Amino acid sequence: MKFKSPPVNSLSLDFITELCISLEKLENNRECRGVIVTSAVPNIFSSGLDITEMCGKSMEHYAEFWRAVQEMWLRLYGSNMVTVAAVNGSSPAGGCLIALSCDYRIMVQNPKFIIGLNEAQLGIVAPFWFKDTFVNTVGHRVAERSLQLGSLHSASEAHKFGLVDELVPEEKLQEKAVAVMAQWLALPDHARQLTKSMMRKAVLDRLVAHREEDIQNFVNFISKESIQKSLRMYMEMLKKKKS
Amino acid sequence: MKFKSPPVNSLSLDFITELCISLEKLENNRECRGVIVTSAVPNIFSSGLDITEMCGKSMEHYAEFWRAVQEMWLRLYGSNMVTVAAVNGSSPAGGCLIALSCDYRIMVQNPKFIIGLNEAQLGIVAPFWFKDTFVNTVGHRVAERSLQLGSLHSASEAHKFGLVDELVPEEKLQEKAVAVMAQWLALPDHARQLTKSMMRKAVLDRLVAHREEDIQNFVNFISKESIQKSLRMYMEMLKKKKS
Amino acid sequence: MKFKSPPVNSLSLDFITELCISLEKLENNRECRGVIVTSAVPNIFSSGLDITEMCGKSMEHYAEFWRAVQEMWLRLYGSNMVTVAAVNGSSPAGGCLIALSCDYRIMVQNPKFIIGLNEAQLGIVAPFWFKDTFVNTVGHRVAERSLQLGSLHSASEAHKFGLVDELVPEEKLQEKAVAVMAQWLALPDHARQLTKSMMRKAVLDRLVAHREEDIQNFVNFISKESIQKSLRMYMEMLKKKKS
Numbered sequence: 001m002k003f004k005s006p007p008v009n010s011l012s013l014d015f016i017t018e019l020c021i022s023l024e025k026l027e028n029n030r031e032c033r034g035v036i037v038t039s040a041v042p043n044i045f046s047s048g049l050d051i052t053e054m055c056g057k058s059m060e061h062y063a064e065f066w067r068a069v070q071e072m073w074l075r076l077y078g079s080n081m082v083t084v085a086a087v088n089g090s091s092p093a094g095g096c097l098i099a100l101s102c103d104y105r106i107m108v109q110n111p112k113f114i115i116g117l118n119e120a121q122l123g124i125v126a127p128f129w130f131k132d133t134f135v136n137t138v139g140h141r142v143a144e145r146s147l148q149l150g151s152l153h154s155a156s157e158a159h160k161f162g163l164v165d166e167l168v169p170e171e172k173l174q175e176k177a178v179a180v181m182a183q184w185l186a187l188p189d190h191a192r193q194l195t196k197s198m199m200r201k202a203v204l205d206r207l208v209a210h211r212e213e214d215i216q217n218f219v220n221f222i223s224k225e226s227i228q229k230s231l232r233m234y235m236e237m238l239k240k241k242k243s
Numbered sequence: 244m245k246f247k248s249p250p251v252n253s254l255s256l257d258f259i260t261e262l263c264i265s266l267e268k269l270e271n272n273r274e275c276r277g278v279i280v281t282s283a284v285p286n287i288f289s290s291g292l293d294i295t296e297m298c299g300k301s302m303e304h305y306a307e308f309w310r311a312v313q314e315m316w317l318r319l320y321g322s323n324m325v326t327v328a329a330v331n332g333s334s335p336a337g338g339c340l341i342a343l344s345c346d347y348r349i350m351v352q353n354p355k356f357i358i359g360l361n362e363a364q365l366g367i368v369a370p371f372w373f374k375d376t377f378v379n380t381v382g383h384r385v386a387e388r389s390l391q392l393g394s395l396h397s398a399s400e401a402h403k404f405g406l407v408d409e410l411v412p413e414e415k416l417q418e419k420a421v422a423v424m425a426q427w428l429a430l431p432d433h434a435r436q437l438t439k440s441m442m443r444k445a446v447l448d449r450l451v452a453h454r455e456e457d458i459q460n461f462v463n464f465i466s467k468e469s470i471q472k473s474l475r476m477y478m479e480m481l482k483k484k485k486s
Numbered sequence: 487m488k489f490k491s492p493p494v495n496s497l498s499l500d501f502i503t504e505l506c507i508s509l510e511k512l513e514n515n516r517e518c519r520g521v522i523v524t525s526a527v528p529n530i531f532s533s534g535l536d537i538t539e540m541c542g543k544s545m546e547h548y549a550e551f552w553r554a555v556q557e558m559w560l561r562l563y564g565s566n567m568v569t570v571a572a573v574n575g576s577s578p579a580g581g582c583l584i585a586l587s588c589d590y591r592i593m594v595q596n597p598k599f600i601i602g603l604n605e606a607q608l609g610i611v612a613p614f615w616f617k618d619t620f621v622n623t624v625g626h627r628v629a630e631r632s633l634q635l636g637s638l639h640s641a642s643e644a645h646k647f648g649l650v651d652e653l654v655p656e657e658k659l660q661e662k663a664v665a666v667m668a669q670w671l672a673l674p675d676h677a678r679q680l681t682k683s684m685m686r687k688a689v690l691d692r693l694v695a696h697r698e699e700d701i702q703n704f705v706n707f708i709s710k711e712s713i714q715k716s717l718r719m720y721m722e723m724l725k726k727k728k729s
Contacts, residue, residue, distance in 0.1 A: 103391065120681050123674040131684055136383045140622045141648055144685040148589065148678050149670065162384055184392065188366040188473070192391050195363050198374055199387040230674070346634065379626045405627055427635065431609040431716070435634050438606050441617055442630040 004040035008047035034082035048093030076101040082184040086177040091115040109167040120150030123230035132203040247283035251290035277325035291336030319344040325427040329420040334358040352410040363393030366473035375446040490526035494533035520568035534579030562587040568670040572663040577601040595653040606636030609716035618689040
């Protein structure tokens, strides 16, 4: 599965909806036992949630958007398939979440590529299930520090504390991802799936149990004037950076 | 305590029952404050649960066997004594669980010796309390990956991520285990026991609360024809390997 | 904030009460966004809870003392401010808890300085919320082993497993603490505080929910004759050491 939504694979409502539909199709296709997630856009895996979906829109739109983001995570983190993230570019915020939701993360060792949950830098807060996914991957202390600082880590740093499992040169990424997939597919599906579910169920169930409440929290938070102002400033900054 | 049930110290119902009785006696013996668990069989610590107990037997037998396995873990993980595993051979599946349930793990640095919870390789699933014990030792992420792949780790690898605490040459194992025991016994029993209980109680209580349900799950799972077939194939493979 | 209660900054009821009042004032002062905690006494950060408050006193006194200790932790671990511990000396037991409760720990790299939750060495048990704070920082396994052995770790060792975040030479400590504070203050307060609360709330809430029960446990435990005897012996030993 190759993300191709130039310029930066930002996770718009349309993009996420399409991603969810694709995941559902693959999940229901008995011939498909695994999926490699990567990017067709140079230097970027995914820039994360599309800020324009969270800025200057209606409460209904925010709610719809957030439900789609939840759906994406529930499908990916809870997938019965083997999921390998081949991270061939930077991967902040929601992009990092996609990588974290896979079974295995391989990242290109390029000093320019960064990854992390940097929400705090934008004045917003990663929801509890982003946090749970992060804690399950890197442990409580690393998550606490990284989330509070909104850190974006270099590939090397991310590898050091286990945010990614392996680093490879760009030209080896495809080959490595296929090899990892083969290794995971060598296991009997049934045993692997039950084991995966045992590891992830508590955290998945937590969102399922609090889904509407989480949407309401998001809508209330994001529609605050102070937050809207932060996001507008952030978008201005991005625009200036581009030009 | 030396496991001596050649050829591979497999955990049969008889073996486990005897182990539980021994642990109970030691626990009630006020002169015994600690126990070192090791193997009298060369190259193997314990090969894990005896597959013949899980294959071609009655539902009643499966239930009785599983209750014994639970009992072994409850006694060992919840022991008031200091428990040191002197792992002088390979230690897959249930053998690994015994090591994980001790307070400290010393393993012989021999490239041939492997350790891990490899249930998924056999098409079966480690129960939640194996998983909880594993997560408490190596953290969520390492456990998630290792359990899904059913990995058997070399002693060096196991040491790197904390599945064992220390590596020694074979001839130093006994001496080292005694030294570690002395270090742990230097603490006041009462404070050490309360602290140990504080660390392990949540996970122990979880099995106690769901014990009958866990037995039922095991019996239902293991008596499935597909699982029985996997186990028979695995035993065939072991037999061929031997001859 | 500089601890100055010679000879060893022991956490007496008066000291803790004053600390809580200071923290409350700073918390309510909108101009104060962060606090660096350090010691004005050479070679010691804080020696931990004052044993004289736990020895030969009334049940009422023990209860009052324990409530103050709880209050100190609730304020510090749950602070909305950025809290940096500049650990410029040894920091056993309650001293270690203060450091653990901050957002970031910098320790002077001096082979004589030690840090850890050594309660078990004194024949007492760290309460569950000391344990929760420790587990959130170093993970379950390191905490289990260190708490049971009542280990006091050198600065280097503490750094290796994440009990402290960074080591510096003594003359750089102040400068480094200020730099770290600046880094954390660069984040928008609101997002940082909500993120911090998300990470720590479960553990804080647990004490709040069981506060009276925890006081009762402490009073019952500490007033046992066997425990009182241990503490008297420990104080005798300290006196002899001094003279």
